[in-house]
Amino acid sequence: MTDTAMDDAAGPGGLTVGAAASHAGVTIRTLHHWDAIGLVRPSGRTTGGxxxxxxxxxARIHRxxxxRELGLSLDDIGELLDAPTVDLTVPLRQQRAQLLDRISRLQTMVDAVDRMIEAARDGILLSPEEQVAIFGQRWEPSLVAGARERWGDTAQWAQYAERVAGRTSEDWQRIADNIATIEDDLAAAKRAGVRPGSAEANALAERHRASIQAYFDCTLSMHVCLGRKYVADPGFTAYFDAxxxxxxxxxRDIIDANARDRGIDPDSATWT
Known part of the structure:
Protein backbone atom coordinates (compact mmCIF):
# COMPACT_ATOMS: atom_id res chain seq x y z
CA MET A 1 0.00 0.00 0.00
CA THR A 2 1.32 3.52 -0.86
CA ASP A 3 2.10 6.17 1.77
CA THR A 4 -0.83 8.27 0.54
CA ALA A 5 -3.20 5.36 0.75
CA MET A 6 -1.97 4.50 4.25
CA ASP A 7 -2.16 8.17 5.29
CA ASP A 8 -5.76 8.18 4.11
CA ALA A 9 -6.59 5.21 6.30
CA ALA A 10 -8.63 6.04 9.37
CA GLY A 11 -6.70 6.17 12.61
CA PRO A 12 -7.23 7.21 16.25
CA GLY A 13 -5.98 10.46 17.66
CA GLY A 14 -6.56 12.83 14.74
CA LEU A 15 -7.31 13.25 11.07
CA THR A 16 -5.49 11.35 8.40
CA VAL A 17 -3.65 13.44 5.80
CA GLY A 18 -6.44 12.84 3.32
CA ALA A 19 -9.11 13.96 5.76
CA ALA A 20 -7.08 16.99 6.86
CA ALA A 21 -6.46 17.98 3.24
CA SER A 22 -10.15 17.66 2.42
CA HIS A 23 -11.12 19.62 5.52
CA ALA A 24 -8.76 22.49 4.61
CA GLY A 25 -9.41 22.43 0.87
CA VAL A 26 -5.81 21.69 -0.11
CA THR A 27 -4.12 18.73 -1.75
CA ILE A 28 -2.41 15.88 0.06
CA ARG A 29 0.78 16.79 -1.79
CA THR A 30 0.57 20.30 -0.30
CA LEU A 31 0.40 18.92 3.24
CA HIS A 32 3.29 16.59 2.51
CA HIS A 33 5.31 19.60 1.30
CA TRP A 34 4.42 21.69 4.32
CA ASP A 35 5.43 18.81 6.56
CA ALA A 36 8.76 18.46 4.72
CA ILE A 37 9.65 22.15 5.16
CA GLY A 38 8.47 22.21 8.78
CA LEU A 39 5.56 24.56 8.18
CA VAL A 40 2.79 22.22 9.40
CA ARG A 41 3.94 18.96 10.98
CA PRO A 42 1.33 16.49 12.18
CA SER A 43 1.36 15.96 15.91
CA GLY A 44 0.56 12.28 15.79
CA ARG A 45 1.31 9.10 13.94
CA THR A 46 -0.54 5.86 13.45
CA THR A 47 0.96 2.66 14.77
CA GLY A 48 2.26 2.21 11.24
CA GLY A 49 4.00 5.60 11.37
CA ALA A 59 -6.05 25.18 12.93
CA ARG A 60 -2.43 25.86 11.96
CA ILE A 61 -3.21 24.75 8.39
CA HIS A 62 -6.02 27.28 8.23
CA ARG A 63 -3.77 30.02 9.59
CA ARG A 68 -0.94 32.87 2.16
CA GLU A 69 -4.12 34.48 0.88
CA LEU A 70 -2.78 37.77 2.22
CA GLY A 71 0.28 37.29 0.06
CA LEU A 72 2.90 36.24 2.62
CA SER A 73 5.57 33.76 1.55
CA LEU A 74 5.74 30.34 3.20
CA ASP A 75 9.02 31.34 4.89
CA ASP A 76 7.42 34.47 6.35
CA ILE A 77 4.37 32.48 7.43
CA GLY A 78 6.57 29.95 9.22
CA GLU A 79 8.40 32.68 11.10
CA LEU A 80 5.12 34.32 12.02
CA LEU A 81 3.53 31.11 13.29
CA ASP A 82 6.61 30.03 15.24
CA ALA A 83 7.04 33.36 17.04
CA PRO A 84 3.99 33.49 19.34
CA THR A 85 5.27 36.53 21.23
CA VAL A 86 5.42 38.72 18.10
CA ASP A 87 2.87 41.48 17.68
CA LEU A 88 0.71 39.95 14.95
CA THR A 89 -0.79 43.33 14.10
CA VAL A 90 2.50 44.56 12.62
CA PRO A 91 2.72 42.16 9.64
CA LEU A 92 -1.04 42.19 9.28
CA ARG A 93 -1.12 45.99 9.09
CA GLN A 94 1.69 45.91 6.54
CA GLN A 95 -0.18 43.33 4.51
CA ARG A 96 -3.40 45.35 4.81
CA ALA A 97 -1.62 48.40 3.38
CA GLN A 98 -0.35 46.30 0.48
CA LEU A 99 -3.84 44.94 -0.14
CA LEU A 100 -5.32 48.44 -0.18
CA ASP A 101 -2.66 49.47 -2.69
CA ARG A 102 -3.47 46.44 -4.83
CA ILE A 103 -7.19 47.26 -4.64
CA SER A 104 -6.44 50.84 -5.72
CA ARG A 105 -4.39 49.63 -8.68
CA LEU A 106 -7.06 47.14 -9.68
CA GLN A 107 -9.74 49.85 -9.44
CA THR A 108 -7.62 52.03 -11.71
CA MET A 109 -7.48 49.14 -14.20
CA VAL A 110 -11.25 48.66 -13.94
CA ASP A 111 -11.80 52.38 -14.57
CA ALA A 112 -9.52 52.20 -17.63
CA VAL A 113 -11.45 49.21 -19.00
CA ASP A 114 -14.75 51.01 -18.36
CA ARG A 115 -13.48 54.02 -20.31
CA MET A 116 -12.46 51.77 -23.20
CA ILE A 117 -15.93 50.22 -23.18
CA GLU A 118 -17.49 53.69 -23.19
CA ALA A 119 -15.15 54.85 -25.94
CA ALA A 120 -15.98 51.81 -28.09
CA ARG A 121 -19.69 52.45 -27.51
CA ASP A 122 -19.85 56.24 -27.67
CA GLY A 123 -16.85 57.03 -29.88
CA ILE A 124 -15.77 60.06 -27.85
CA LEU A 125 -15.96 60.72 -24.13
CA LEU A 126 -17.21 64.28 -24.41
CA SER A 127 -20.69 65.72 -24.14
CA PRO A 128 -22.22 67.11 -27.37
CA GLU A 129 -21.73 70.62 -25.97
CA GLU A 130 -18.05 69.95 -25.25
CA GLN A 131 -17.59 68.54 -28.75
CA VAL A 132 -19.01 71.65 -30.40
CA ALA A 133 -16.96 73.91 -28.12
CA ILE A 134 -13.76 72.09 -29.10
CA PHE A 135 -14.35 71.21 -32.76
CA GLY A 136 -16.35 74.28 -33.76
CA GLN A 137 -19.89 75.16 -34.75
CA ARG A 138 -19.71 73.12 -37.95
CA TRP A 139 -19.12 69.96 -35.91
CA GLU A 140 -22.02 67.51 -35.73
CA PRO A 141 -21.87 65.21 -32.66
CA SER A 142 -24.06 62.74 -34.55
CA LEU A 143 -21.10 62.07 -36.84
CA VAL A 144 -19.49 60.00 -34.11
CA ALA A 145 -22.51 57.71 -33.80
CA GLY A 146 -22.61 57.38 -37.57
CA ALA A 147 -18.94 56.43 -37.62
CA ARG A 148 -19.51 53.80 -34.97
CA GLU A 149 -22.41 52.30 -36.91
CA ARG A 150 -20.31 52.22 -40.07
CA TRP A 151 -16.95 51.08 -38.69
CA GLY A 152 -17.71 49.82 -35.18
CA ASP A 153 -16.70 46.25 -35.99
CA THR A 154 -13.35 47.12 -37.57
CA ALA A 155 -9.85 46.88 -36.17
CA GLN A 156 -9.45 50.62 -36.70
CA TRP A 157 -12.43 51.42 -34.49
CA ALA A 158 -11.02 49.18 -31.75
CA GLN A 159 -7.70 50.98 -32.04
CA TYR A 160 -9.48 54.31 -32.01
CA ALA A 161 -11.39 53.37 -28.83
CA GLU A 162 -8.17 52.32 -27.13
CA ARG A 163 -6.46 55.61 -28.01
CA VAL A 164 -9.30 57.96 -27.09
CA ALA A 165 -10.25 56.25 -23.81
CA GLY A 166 -7.69 58.18 -21.81
CA ARG A 167 -8.00 61.53 -23.55
CA THR A 168 -9.09 64.63 -21.70
CA SER A 169 -10.86 67.66 -23.12
CA GLU A 170 -7.43 69.36 -23.20
CA ASP A 171 -6.06 66.51 -25.32
CA TRP A 172 -8.97 66.85 -27.73
CA GLN A 173 -8.45 70.60 -27.90
CA ARG A 174 -4.83 70.10 -28.97
CA ILE A 175 -5.92 67.60 -31.63
CA ALA A 176 -8.66 69.93 -32.87
CA ASP A 177 -6.24 72.86 -33.04
CA ASN A 178 -3.78 70.74 -35.01
CA ILE A 179 -6.44 69.66 -37.49
CA ALA A 180 -7.66 73.25 -37.92
CA THR A 181 -4.11 74.37 -38.66
CA ILE A 182 -3.61 71.60 -41.21
CA GLU A 183 -6.92 72.39 -42.92
CA ASP A 184 -6.03 76.08 -43.09
CA ASP A 185 -2.65 75.22 -44.60
CA LEU A 186 -4.29 72.88 -47.13
CA ALA A 187 -6.74 75.58 -48.15
CA ALA A 188 -3.95 78.17 -48.49
CA ALA A 189 -1.84 75.81 -50.59
CA LYS A 190 -4.78 75.00 -52.85
CA ARG A 191 -5.52 78.72 -53.35
CA ALA A 192 -1.83 79.32 -54.11
CA GLY A 193 -1.90 76.69 -56.86
CA VAL A 194 0.47 74.23 -55.17
CA ARG A 195 0.83 71.32 -57.56
CA PRO A 196 0.05 67.74 -56.43
CA GLY A 197 3.28 65.75 -56.35
CA SER A 198 5.41 68.76 -55.40
CA ALA A 199 7.50 68.61 -52.23
CA GLU A 200 5.17 71.09 -50.52
CA ALA A 201 2.05 69.13 -51.46
CA ASN A 202 3.61 65.83 -50.35
CA ALA A 203 4.52 67.36 -47.00
CA LEU A 204 0.95 68.55 -46.54
CA ALA A 205 -0.39 65.11 -47.46
CA GLU A 206 1.87 63.53 -44.84
CA ARG A 207 0.73 66.04 -42.23
CA HIS A 208 -2.85 65.17 -43.04
CA ARG A 209 -2.11 61.44 -42.72
CA ALA A 210 -0.38 62.05 -39.39
CA SER A 211 -3.49 63.83 -38.11
CA ILE A 212 -5.54 60.73 -38.89
CA GLN A 213 -3.07 58.61 -36.96
CA ALA A 214 -4.18 60.36 -33.81
CA TYR A 215 -7.15 57.99 -34.15
CA PHE A 216 -5.75 54.85 -35.79
CA ASP A 217 -2.73 53.70 -37.78
CA CYS A 218 -3.14 54.96 -41.34
CA THR A 219 -0.98 53.48 -44.07
CA LEU A 220 -0.41 55.20 -47.41
CA SER A 221 -2.88 52.79 -49.04
CA MET A 222 -5.50 53.53 -46.40
CA HIS A 223 -4.89 57.24 -46.89
CA VAL A 224 -5.63 56.83 -50.61
CA CYS A 225 -8.86 55.03 -49.75
CA LEU A 226 -9.84 57.89 -47.46
CA GLY A 227 -9.14 60.38 -50.25
CA ARG A 228 -11.50 58.47 -52.52
CA LYS A 229 -14.17 58.49 -49.79
CA TYR A 230 -13.85 62.23 -49.32
CA VAL A 231 -14.76 62.71 -52.98
CA ALA A 232 -17.46 60.02 -53.11
CA ASP A 233 -19.24 60.94 -49.86
CA PRO A 234 -21.35 64.12 -50.08
CA GLY A 235 -20.89 64.79 -46.38
CA PHE A 236 -17.10 64.80 -46.61
CA THR A 237 -17.19 66.80 -49.83
CA ALA A 238 -19.38 69.44 -48.26
CA TYR A 239 -17.10 69.62 -45.22
CA PHE A 240 -13.85 70.18 -47.15
CA ASP A 241 -15.34 72.38 -49.86
CA ALA A 242 -16.79 74.64 -47.16
CA ARG A 252 -7.48 63.55 -52.93
CA ASP A 253 -5.03 64.44 -55.68
CA ILE A 254 -2.19 65.35 -53.33
CA ILE A 255 -2.85 62.17 -51.31
CA ASP A 256 -2.63 60.07 -54.50
CA ALA A 257 0.51 61.85 -55.69
CA ASN A 258 2.21 61.46 -52.32
CA ALA A 259 1.40 57.76 -52.25
CA ARG A 260 2.69 57.31 -55.80
CA ASP A 261 5.96 59.04 -54.95
CA ARG A 262 6.35 56.63 -52.03
CA GLY A 263 5.82 53.51 -54.14
CA ILE A 264 2.05 52.98 -53.77
CA ASP A 265 -0.11 52.79 -56.90
CA PRO A 266 -3.28 54.76 -56.02
CA ASP A 267 -5.29 52.91 -58.62
CA SER A 268 -4.77 49.57 -56.86
CA ALA A 269 -4.62 50.79 -53.26
CA THR A 270 -6.70 48.84 -50.72
CA TRP A 271 -7.61 49.31 -47.07
CA THR A 272 -4.44 47.71 -45.73
Whole structure:
Protein backbone atom coordinates (compact mmCIF):
# COMPACT_ATOMS: atom_id res chain seq x y z
CA MET A 1 0.00 0.00 0.00
CA THR A 2 1.32 3.52 -0.86
CA ASP A 3 2.10 6.17 1.77
CA THR A 4 -0.83 8.27 0.54
CA ALA A 5 -3.20 5.36 0.75
CA MET A 6 -1.97 4.50 4.25
CA ASP A 7 -2.16 8.17 5.29
CA ASP A 8 -5.76 8.18 4.11
CA ALA A 9 -6.59 5.21 6.30
CA ALA A 10 -8.63 6.04 9.37
CA GLY A 11 -6.70 6.17 12.61
CA PRO A 12 -7.23 7.21 16.25
CA GLY A 13 -5.98 10.46 17.66
CA GLY A 14 -6.56 12.83 14.74
CA LEU A 15 -7.31 13.25 11.07
CA THR A 16 -5.49 11.35 8.40
CA VAL A 17 -3.65 13.44 5.80
CA GLY A 18 -6.44 12.84 3.32
CA ALA A 19 -9.11 13.96 5.76
CA ALA A 20 -7.08 16.99 6.86
CA ALA A 21 -6.46 17.98 3.24
CA SER A 22 -10.15 17.66 2.42
CA HIS A 23 -11.12 19.62 5.52
CA ALA A 24 -8.76 22.49 4.61
CA GLY A 25 -9.41 22.43 0.87
CA VAL A 26 -5.81 21.69 -0.11
CA THR A 27 -4.12 18.73 -1.75
CA ILE A 28 -2.41 15.88 0.06
CA ARG A 29 0.78 16.79 -1.79
CA THR A 30 0.57 20.30 -0.30
CA LEU A 31 0.40 18.92 3.24
CA HIS A 32 3.29 16.59 2.51
CA HIS A 33 5.31 19.60 1.30
CA TRP A 34 4.42 21.69 4.32
CA ASP A 35 5.43 18.81 6.56
CA ALA A 36 8.76 18.46 4.72
CA ILE A 37 9.65 22.15 5.16
CA GLY A 38 8.47 22.21 8.78
CA LEU A 39 5.56 24.56 8.18
CA VAL A 40 2.79 22.22 9.40
CA ARG A 41 3.94 18.96 10.98
CA PRO A 42 1.33 16.49 12.18
CA SER A 43 1.36 15.96 15.91
CA GLY A 44 0.56 12.28 15.79
CA ARG A 45 1.31 9.10 13.94
CA THR A 46 -0.54 5.86 13.45
CA THR A 47 0.96 2.66 14.77
CA GLY A 48 2.26 2.21 11.24
CA GLY A 49 4.00 5.60 11.37
CA UNK A 50 1.62 7.55 9.15
CA UNK A 51 0.51 11.14 9.71
CA UNK A 52 -2.32 12.15 12.04
CA UNK A 53 -3.37 15.81 12.33
CA UNK A 54 -4.76 17.10 15.61
CA UNK A 55 -7.30 19.91 15.93
CA UNK A 56 -4.40 22.30 16.63
CA UNK A 57 -2.61 21.08 13.50
CA UNK A 58 -5.70 21.70 11.38
CA ALA A 59 -6.05 25.18 12.93
CA ARG A 60 -2.43 25.86 11.96
CA ILE A 61 -3.21 24.75 8.39
CA HIS A 62 -6.02 27.28 8.23
CA ARG A 63 -3.77 30.02 9.59
CA UNK A 64 -1.25 29.21 6.86
CA UNK A 65 -4.02 29.51 4.27
CA UNK A 66 -5.13 32.87 5.66
CA UNK A 67 -1.62 34.31 5.61
CA ARG A 68 -0.94 32.87 2.16
CA GLU A 69 -4.12 34.48 0.88
CA LEU A 70 -2.78 37.77 2.22
CA GLY A 71 0.28 37.29 0.06
CA LEU A 72 2.90 36.24 2.62
CA SER A 73 5.57 33.76 1.55
CA LEU A 74 5.74 30.34 3.20
CA ASP A 75 9.02 31.34 4.89
CA ASP A 76 7.42 34.47 6.35
CA ILE A 77 4.37 32.48 7.43
CA GLY A 78 6.57 29.95 9.22
CA GLU A 79 8.40 32.68 11.10
CA LEU A 80 5.12 34.32 12.02
CA LEU A 81 3.53 31.11 13.29
CA ASP A 82 6.61 30.03 15.24
CA ALA A 83 7.04 33.36 17.04
CA PRO A 84 3.99 33.49 19.34
CA THR A 85 5.27 36.53 21.23
CA VAL A 86 5.42 38.72 18.10
CA ASP A 87 2.87 41.48 17.68
CA LEU A 88 0.71 39.95 14.95
CA THR A 89 -0.79 43.33 14.10
CA VAL A 90 2.50 44.56 12.62
CA PRO A 91 2.72 42.16 9.64
CA LEU A 92 -1.04 42.19 9.28
CA ARG A 93 -1.12 45.99 9.09
CA GLN A 94 1.69 45.91 6.54
CA GLN A 95 -0.18 43.33 4.51
CA ARG A 96 -3.40 45.35 4.81
CA ALA A 97 -1.62 48.40 3.38
CA GLN A 98 -0.35 46.30 0.48
CA LEU A 99 -3.84 44.94 -0.14
CA LEU A 100 -5.32 48.44 -0.18
CA ASP A 101 -2.66 49.47 -2.69
CA ARG A 102 -3.47 46.44 -4.83
CA ILE A 103 -7.19 47.26 -4.64
CA SER A 104 -6.44 50.84 -5.72
CA ARG A 105 -4.39 49.63 -8.68
CA LEU A 106 -7.06 47.14 -9.68
CA GLN A 107 -9.74 49.85 -9.44
CA THR A 108 -7.62 52.03 -11.71
CA MET A 109 -7.48 49.14 -14.20
CA VAL A 110 -11.25 48.66 -13.94
CA ASP A 111 -11.80 52.38 -14.57
CA ALA A 112 -9.52 52.20 -17.63
CA VAL A 113 -11.45 49.21 -19.00
CA ASP A 114 -14.75 51.01 -18.36
CA ARG A 115 -13.48 54.02 -20.31
CA MET A 116 -12.46 51.77 -23.20
CA ILE A 117 -15.93 50.22 -23.18
CA GLU A 118 -17.49 53.69 -23.19
CA ALA A 119 -15.15 54.85 -25.94
CA ALA A 120 -15.98 51.81 -28.09
CA ARG A 121 -19.69 52.45 -27.51
CA ASP A 122 -19.85 56.24 -27.67
CA GLY A 123 -16.85 57.03 -29.88
CA ILE A 124 -15.77 60.06 -27.85
CA LEU A 125 -15.96 60.72 -24.13
CA LEU A 126 -17.21 64.28 -24.41
CA SER A 127 -20.69 65.72 -24.14
CA PRO A 128 -22.22 67.11 -27.37
CA GLU A 129 -21.73 70.62 -25.97
CA GLU A 130 -18.05 69.95 -25.25
CA GLN A 131 -17.59 68.54 -28.75
CA VAL A 132 -19.01 71.65 -30.40
CA ALA A 133 -16.96 73.91 -28.12
CA ILE A 134 -13.76 72.09 -29.10
CA PHE A 135 -14.35 71.21 -32.76
CA GLY A 136 -16.35 74.28 -33.76
CA GLN A 137 -19.89 75.16 -34.75
CA ARG A 138 -19.71 73.12 -37.95
CA TRP A 139 -19.12 69.96 -35.91
CA GLU A 140 -22.02 67.51 -35.73
CA PRO A 141 -21.87 65.21 -32.66
CA SER A 142 -24.06 62.74 -34.55
CA LEU A 143 -21.10 62.07 -36.84
CA VAL A 144 -19.49 60.00 -34.11
CA ALA A 145 -22.51 57.71 -33.80
CA GLY A 146 -22.61 57.38 -37.57
CA ALA A 147 -18.94 56.43 -37.62
CA ARG A 148 -19.51 53.80 -34.97
CA GLU A 149 -22.41 52.30 -36.91
CA ARG A 150 -20.31 52.22 -40.07
CA TRP A 151 -16.95 51.08 -38.69
CA GLY A 152 -17.71 49.82 -35.18
CA ASP A 153 -16.70 46.25 -35.99
CA THR A 154 -13.35 47.12 -37.57
CA ALA A 155 -9.85 46.88 -36.17
CA GLN A 156 -9.45 50.62 -36.70
CA TRP A 157 -12.43 51.42 -34.49
CA ALA A 158 -11.02 49.18 -31.75
CA GLN A 159 -7.70 50.98 -32.04
CA TYR A 160 -9.48 54.31 -32.01
CA ALA A 161 -11.39 53.37 -28.83
CA GLU A 162 -8.17 52.32 -27.13
CA ARG A 163 -6.46 55.61 -28.01
CA VAL A 164 -9.30 57.96 -27.09
CA ALA A 165 -10.25 56.25 -23.81
CA GLY A 166 -7.69 58.18 -21.81
CA ARG A 167 -8.00 61.53 -23.55
CA THR A 168 -9.09 64.63 -21.70
CA SER A 169 -10.86 67.66 -23.12
CA GLU A 170 -7.43 69.36 -23.20
CA ASP A 171 -6.06 66.51 -25.32
CA TRP A 172 -8.97 66.85 -27.73
CA GLN A 173 -8.45 70.60 -27.90
CA ARG A 174 -4.83 70.10 -28.97
CA ILE A 175 -5.92 67.60 -31.63
CA ALA A 176 -8.66 69.93 -32.87
CA ASP A 177 -6.24 72.86 -33.04
CA ASN A 178 -3.78 70.74 -35.01
CA ILE A 179 -6.44 69.66 -37.49
CA ALA A 180 -7.66 73.25 -37.92
CA THR A 181 -4.11 74.37 -38.66
CA ILE A 182 -3.61 71.60 -41.21
CA GLU A 183 -6.92 72.39 -42.92
CA ASP A 184 -6.03 76.08 -43.09
CA ASP A 185 -2.65 75.22 -44.60
CA LEU A 186 -4.29 72.88 -47.13
CA ALA A 187 -6.74 75.58 -48.15
CA ALA A 188 -3.95 78.17 -48.49
CA ALA A 189 -1.84 75.81 -50.59
CA LYS A 190 -4.78 75.00 -52.85
CA ARG A 191 -5.52 78.72 -53.35
CA ALA A 192 -1.83 79.32 -54.11
CA GLY A 193 -1.90 76.69 -56.86
CA VAL A 194 0.47 74.23 -55.17
CA ARG A 195 0.83 71.32 -57.56
CA PRO A 196 0.05 67.74 -56.43
CA GLY A 197 3.28 65.75 -56.35
CA SER A 198 5.41 68.76 -55.40
CA ALA A 199 7.50 68.61 -52.23
CA GLU A 200 5.17 71.09 -50.52
CA ALA A 201 2.05 69.13 -51.46
CA ASN A 202 3.61 65.83 -50.35
CA ALA A 203 4.52 67.36 -47.00
CA LEU A 204 0.95 68.55 -46.54
CA ALA A 205 -0.39 65.11 -47.46
CA GLU A 206 1.87 63.53 -44.84
CA ARG A 207 0.73 66.04 -42.23
CA HIS A 208 -2.85 65.17 -43.04
CA ARG A 209 -2.11 61.44 -42.72
CA ALA A 210 -0.38 62.05 -39.39
CA SER A 211 -3.49 63.83 -38.11
CA ILE A 212 -5.54 60.73 -38.89
CA GLN A 213 -3.07 58.61 -36.96
CA ALA A 214 -4.18 60.36 -33.81
CA TYR A 215 -7.15 57.99 -34.15
CA PHE A 216 -5.75 54.85 -35.79
CA ASP A 217 -2.73 53.70 -37.78
CA CYS A 218 -3.14 54.96 -41.34
CA THR A 219 -0.98 53.48 -44.07
CA LEU A 220 -0.41 55.20 -47.41
CA SER A 221 -2.88 52.79 -49.04
CA MET A 222 -5.50 53.53 -46.40
CA HIS A 223 -4.89 57.24 -46.89
CA VAL A 224 -5.63 56.83 -50.61
CA CYS A 225 -8.86 55.03 -49.75
CA LEU A 226 -9.84 57.89 -47.46
CA GLY A 227 -9.14 60.38 -50.25
CA ARG A 228 -11.50 58.47 -52.52
CA LYS A 229 -14.17 58.49 -49.79
CA TYR A 230 -13.85 62.23 -49.32
CA VAL A 231 -14.76 62.71 -52.98
CA ALA A 232 -17.46 60.02 -53.11
CA ASP A 233 -19.24 60.94 -49.86
CA PRO A 234 -21.35 64.12 -50.08
CA GLY A 235 -20.89 64.79 -46.38
CA PHE A 236 -17.10 64.80 -46.61
CA THR A 237 -17.19 66.80 -49.83
CA ALA A 238 -19.38 69.44 -48.26
CA TYR A 239 -17.10 69.62 -45.22
CA PHE A 240 -13.85 70.18 -47.15
CA ASP A 241 -15.34 72.38 -49.86
CA ALA A 242 -16.79 74.64 -47.16
CA UNK A 243 -13.21 75.29 -46.06
CA UNK A 244 -12.10 76.05 -49.63
CA UNK A 245 -14.04 75.44 -52.86
CA UNK A 246 -12.60 72.44 -54.69
CA UNK A 247 -10.48 71.40 -51.70
CA UNK A 248 -11.90 67.86 -51.62
CA UNK A 249 -10.64 66.87 -55.07
CA UNK A 250 -7.34 68.70 -54.59
CA UNK A 251 -6.80 66.90 -51.28
CA ARG A 252 -7.48 63.55 -52.93
CA ASP A 253 -5.03 64.44 -55.68
CA ILE A 254 -2.19 65.35 -53.33
CA ILE A 255 -2.85 62.17 -51.31
CA ASP A 256 -2.63 60.07 -54.50
CA ALA A 257 0.51 61.85 -55.69
CA ASN A 258 2.21 61.46 -52.32
CA ALA A 259 1.40 57.76 -52.25
CA ARG A 260 2.69 57.31 -55.80
CA ASP A 261 5.96 59.04 -54.95
CA ARG A 262 6.35 56.63 -52.03
CA GLY A 263 5.82 53.51 -54.14
CA ILE A 264 2.05 52.98 -53.77
CA ASP A 265 -0.11 52.79 -56.90
CA PRO A 266 -3.28 54.76 -56.02
CA ASP A 267 -5.29 52.91 -58.62
CA SER A 268 -4.77 49.57 -56.86
CA ALA A 269 -4.62 50.79 -53.26
CA THR A 270 -6.70 48.84 -50.72
CA TRP A 271 -7.61 49.31 -47.07
CA THR A 272 -4.44 47.71 -45.73
Missing amino acids: YRLYSAADV VLIY IEPGLTIWL
